[in-house]
Structures are given as structure tokens and as C-alpha cells.
Amino acid sequence: MESKKPLIIIPAYKEEANIEFVADNIINNYPQYDYIIVNDGSKDNTAKICRERNYNFCDLPINLGIGGAVQTGYKYAERNGYDIAVQIDGDGQHDVSQLEKVIAPIKNGEADIVIGSRFITKAGFQSSKARRAGIKFLSGLIHICTGKKVFDVTSGYRAVNSRFIHIYAENYPNDYPEPEALVVAAINGGKVKEVPIIMNERKSGTSSIRAWKSVYYMIKVTLAIIICRISLGIRRQ
Amino acid sequence: MLPTNLRITLIIAIIFYFILILIFLKKKALELRYTLLWILAGVVMGFFVVFPQLLLYMIRLLGIESPMNGLYVLCIGFIIIILMALTSIVSKQMVKIRTLVQENAMLEKRLREAEKKVDKYESISDGITDTENL
Numbered sequence: 001m002e003s004k005k006p007l008i009i010i011p012a013y014k015e016e017a018n019i020e021f022v023a024d025n026i027i028n029n030y031p032q033y034d035y036i037i038v039n040d041g042s043k044d045n046t047a048k049i050c051r052e053r054n055y056n057f058c059d060l061p062i063n064l065g066i067g068g069a070v071q072t073g074y075k076y077a078e079r080n081g082y083d084i085a086v087q088i089d090g091d092g093q094h095d096v097s098q099l100e101k102v103i104a105p106i107k108n109g110e111a112d113i114v115i116g117s118r119f120i121t122k123a124g125f126q127s128s129k130a131r132r133a134g135i136k137f138l139s140g141l142i143h144i145c146t147g148k149k150v151f152d153v154t155s156g157y158r159a160v161n162s163r164f165i166h167i168y169a170e171n172y173p174n175d176y177p178e179p180e181a182l183v184v185a186a187i188n189g190g191k192v193k194e195v196p197i198i199m200n201e202r203k204s205g206t207s208s209i210r211a212w213k214s215v216y217y218m219i220k221v222t223l224a225i226i227i228c229r230i231s232l233g234i235r236r237q
Numbered sequence: 238m239l240p241t242n243l244r245i246t247l248i249i250a251i252i253f254y255f256i257l258i259l260i261f262l263k264k265k266a267l268e269l270r271y272t273l274l275w276i277l278a279g280v281v282m283g284f285f286v287v288f289p290q291l292l293l294y295m296i297r298l299l300g301i302e303s304p305m306n307g308l309y310v311l312c313i314g315f316i317i318i319i320l321m322a323l324t325s326i327v328s329k330q331m332v333k334i335r336t337l338v339q340e341n342a343m344l345e346k347r348l349r350e351a352e353k354k355v356d357k358y359e360s361i362s363d364g365i366t367d368t369e370n371l
Contacts, residue, residue: 038342058342064335072339079343174335 006103006159007082008035009073011066012090016045022092023055030096036076037090040069066156067177071168074160078169086159094157098197102159111193112164113185115150116157118199134218138179141222145229146186150194153179157197164190179221183228239289239304247286247308254279274322278315285311 008026012019019037026035036056039047041063050057058072070087077085084103088094098116105111138153156178160168167188173180185192239247258275261267285292289304296307 058346060338060342061345062338064338068335068339071335072342075339076343 004082005032005034006084006086006099007073007077007080008033008096008099009070009077009085009087010035010037010090011040011069011073011087012037012042012046013040013063013066013069014042014044014046015090016042016049018092019046019049019055019090020053022088022090023050023053026096030099033086033096033099034082036073038069038072038076040064040066065175067172067174070177071172074165074168074172077165082165083162084159085165087156089156093200095198095200098157099159101195101197102157105193105195106159106161110191112161112190113182113192114159115152115155115182115192115194116159116197117150117152117155117194118197130214134214137218138221138225141225142179142182142186145225146183148182148186148192150182150192152194153182157199164188173224176217176221180224180228183225187228187231239286239292243305244286244289248283251279251283251286271322271326274315274319278319281315282308282311 010019010022015022023035023037026033034056036058037050038058039050039060041060047057047059049055050059058076060069060072064072073087074085084106086099086103088096088099094116102114102116105114135152135154139149139151142153143149154176158178158181164185167184167190168181171184173184182192255276258267258272258279262269262272285295285308292304292307296302296304299307299310301307301310
């Protein structure tokens, strides 16, 4: 049935230390997938490495943030007619060997969006207590606002079908987009499914969510979810 | 009542304000549609300074005691509205810039790949002409 391979979207911001590992792993071990690296305007050697190694990559001239980078991937997927797109992190936290599990529900039509979740089976790398509490709060908020229960709302390991490739190419949130993207999915009536995955610890570098930013993160995401929910209410009338 | 000397000062300030807007517009340093709010603010302020009775009436309605405080409230109100309009403009531009950056990156990718193909083709055709020369 599948006319094309699934596309792996790899947003990369200052990932010169990890990008080679991530890309070579896909090229050598998983030829059944296509991939696109989106260099999010990093000033380090990320773009240079991609050029030298002849990777399939898009080079954003300025830094847009993770949302803008991932959206570029969805736009690329849309223009090139992909049926399934999977976004993973550029830091090697997400194991490509788990990808088949994540796209399986899309292939058999069970879901429009599949999220690879750390929390269902509690295996592999978990995160700090404070972060887990924050994720739990957001998960509860999204449950109240959209009626969808998702545990790992901040997971960046997610697969979408062609319908949501179009939707996300048009409309993808900006700053810390993962929880908000779920609300966008709910507004558009997408079927969301969560599958357990095992996550690796970061190879190197720091996570994009730093301690001093986490308060801002929580407030911003909470507001974004509530506003999304309000506009959903208007749309229904 | 506003004291006369204060009214004169304010009128001069407002005239200066309009001249400044005009200079900016003439130099094309301001887009006219973004200036409309500024002009509206100036007109309303000027109106109240020239006809202070109206200002006093409004102020009494709002329960403000001194006319000068009324002018302050008005000023701050306008500033907040203008700032909001600015934030909205910035946000819209951000969306536009984001789209541009993404399109640019995808174009750059296609160009890069096309150039590579051309290079390959040229090196092949170079090879052919070389052998012909032999």
C-alpha cells in the first residue's frame, strides 16, 4: 500500500556532536526510511558536517526554534508526497529501532498521530522529578481541555499520517511546541495514540529545556493550551 | 480648569508632535497605516487641550479630580493601545519571517542539489570532449 518510505524529520540545533551518529545510524542501519535534517540556524558545525557528509538536509538561515524547524520538515514531507512523517530529536535520545512500533498504528489506520512515550512502561531513561510533575500537570490540562489522555505530552518522538502532515505544515506552534501540537491535533479531530518506547540518555549537549526557563515554559504552554481550547469552543458554535 | 500657560505649552507640544510625524512620513521612515493611531492620539489630545470643558466633563464622569491626571490617564491609555498594536505587528511579521526562512531553506536545498547534478553532468561531458580531442 505504502507508495513511499516514511520520512524521519530530525531538527538539529547545535548538534555537531550528535548529528553524525544519528544520521549515519539511519543511513547504514535503516535504509527503509528516508530522513531530512533541518539545521535550525546553528552557528556551530552542524551545517558544515551535513554538507561534507552529503546528508539530506535543509539549512535554515536563522534560528527559528524547534517549532519552526520541525514545521520545515513537515513542509518538506508535504511537498515530496510522503504518507508518514516521524519527528525525532537530533540529539540521539530517540532510538530509531523503536520507529516501527511508532508508525505501526498509522500504517494500520488506528491513529492519525502516534506518540512515543517514556512513561507507559517506565523503561529506559526517565527524567527528573520536577520535570515529571510538570509533564503530569500538562497532561492533566490537555486531558481536561481536549478529552484526550496522553501521558508523555512533551515527547518529541511522534509520527503522523499524511492528513496531519498537511495540517502541521500549515499550522505548527512555535516555542515549546510539543504539548500545543497535541491540542492542534485535537482541534482537528485527530486520533492520538501513545506507544511505549525506550529512550536513551542524551549523548552530549544539554536539553533545550533548562531549569531557569522551566517556569516560563510552564506558563507559556498552559496559556497556549487554554487559548487553543477557547478557540476550539468558538469553532464549534 | 487647565491653567492657560499649561494649555499653551501643551498646544506647542502637540504641534511639535504633528510636525515630527510629518517629517517621519515625508522621509518614509514611518508607514502611514501604522501612523494612523499616532495621529488619532494627537487629534484627541489636541481637542481636549483646545476645549478643556469637554475634558473636565469627561473627567468628572470618571471620578478623576485633577484635569492633569485626566490627561495622564488618556496618554497612558493611548500608549498601551499603540504598544499592543506594535506587538501585534511584530507577531504578524514573525509568522511571515518564519515562512520566508523555511521557503528559503527549502529552495536552497533544491538549488544545492541541482548544482550538484549540473556539476556531475559537466564533468561527464568534459570527459567526453577530452576523449574526442584525443
